[in-house]
Amino acid sequence: MHKFPATGIENQWLGIGFKADYLGDLMGPSAPLGWLEVHAENYMMDGGPQMAMLDDIAARYPLSCHGVGLSIGGESALDTAHLKRLKALQDRLNPVLFSEHLAWSSHGGEFYNDLLPLPYTQQTLDRVVEHVDQMQQAVGRQILLENPSSYLCFESSSMSETDFLTRVSERSGCGLLLDVNNVFVSASNIGFSAAEYLANFPLHKVGEIHLAGHQQDSDEQGGVLLIDSHNATVVEDVWQLYADVLQRIGATPTLIEWDSDLPSWQVLFREVQLASACIDRAQHKAA
Numbered sequence: 001m002h003k004f005p006a007t008g009i010e011n012q013w014l015g016i017g018f019k020a021d022y023l024g025d026l027m028g029p030s031a032p033l034g035w036l037e038v039h040a041e042n043y044m045m046d047g048g049p050q051m052a053m054l055d056d057i058a059a060r061y062p063l064s065c066h067g068v069g070l071s072i073g074g075e076s077a078l079d080t081a082h083l084k085r086l087k088a089l090q091d092r093l094n095p096v097l098f099s100e101h102l103a104w105s106s107h108g109g110e111f112y113n114d115l116l117p118l119p120y121t122q123q124t125l126d127r128v129v130e131h132v133d134q135m136q137q138a139v140g141r142q143i144l145l146e147n148p149s150s151y152l153c154f155e156s157s158s159m160s161e162t163d164f165l166t167r168v169s170e171r172s173g174c175g176l177l178l179d180v181n182n183v184f185v186s187a188s189n190i191g192f193s194a195a196e197y198l199a200n201f202p203l204h205k206v207g208e209i210h211l212a213g214h215q216q217d218s219d220e221q222g223g224v225l226l227i228d229s230h231n232a233t234v235v236e237d238v239w240q241l242y243a244d245v246l247q248r249i250g251a252t253p254t255l256i257e258w259d260s261d262l263p264s265w266q267v268l269f270r271e272v273q274l275a276s277a278c279i280d281r282a283q284h285k286a287a
Contacts, residue, residue: 011276015064015255016268018057025265027060032269035096037064037255044085058093064208064255065095072131072145073118074104083138090139097208097253099144099177100135102128102165119154120164125171132172144207145169146177149228150186161186162200169205176202179210180242181234181257185226194241203249211242211275212257231261234271239278246282254279 012034016022026033036057043054057063070082090098103115118124136143147165159167169176178201187194213232217225234242234256246252256271 011272013251013253013279014272014275015253016272017255017257017259019262020053021262022265033272035062035064035253037066040065040067040086040089041069043089063093063095064097064099065089065093067100069105070100070135071105072100072135073102073128078131078134083135087139090141097144098139098141099146099208101146101148103148115148117148117150117152120157120159120161122158125164125167128168129171132168132174136172136174142173142175144175144177146179147182149182151189151225153190162197166202169202175207176205177208177210178206178245180245181210181212181214181238182228184238184241185214185228188224188226198241198245203245206249206252209252209254210257211238211254230257230259239274243278246278247285250286251279251283
């Protein structure tokens, strides 16, 4: 599994999703973070000021490249033009980690602005493994596959999500990106134990962890519905799940995701510091 190089700074395990709003803070005289994540689809162009800015960032920070639009779980064949653009970005940035979602977002030539869930069946497993293999061959490296946030489950599923992810990783050789907030959101919405989910998750395959905030809504019956919104601070229950994971696998590259309603740098960096404290406590207990 790929690891970020040691930077010698306090928060070397911690990253944020790159946003131009924070460019001045990120490019200041001291490097407050170990790495940054960029969404691949935002930078699939040949040049221009946006790519020039990203080149400057890549010269300063190790990067994780996160895809959101390949539709690895879709029934249709993967878009080969999209794969070529991902490869070009990989060659330009040489990111330490490269990830995608266990979800689908396109069908019949139509694209949806969401990451939609899958039935966990043998047929779906075979298709996802084929698509992961194709992506890894196209970009020339191992990828990490992220567990989804879910709002429903399929009666046709014949295996659990953790079993499905284990089998995909074993058959394709991919690693996994563990989104702890997604686990909490799905557990609340569907009605399972987040702790039991993580007890069955193949943590030895995890190369990156995501932490994020969510919003509370209600369903048609008035029940609580959590939305994976990435626009709030990480809740205490997610921090505790994260701490439990670190006790099992040790320090792991961790991203604070905040993609809308962006806060001040001070608020965002406070989340980074809380994650760093969790890692410090886990390392101290392991010593």
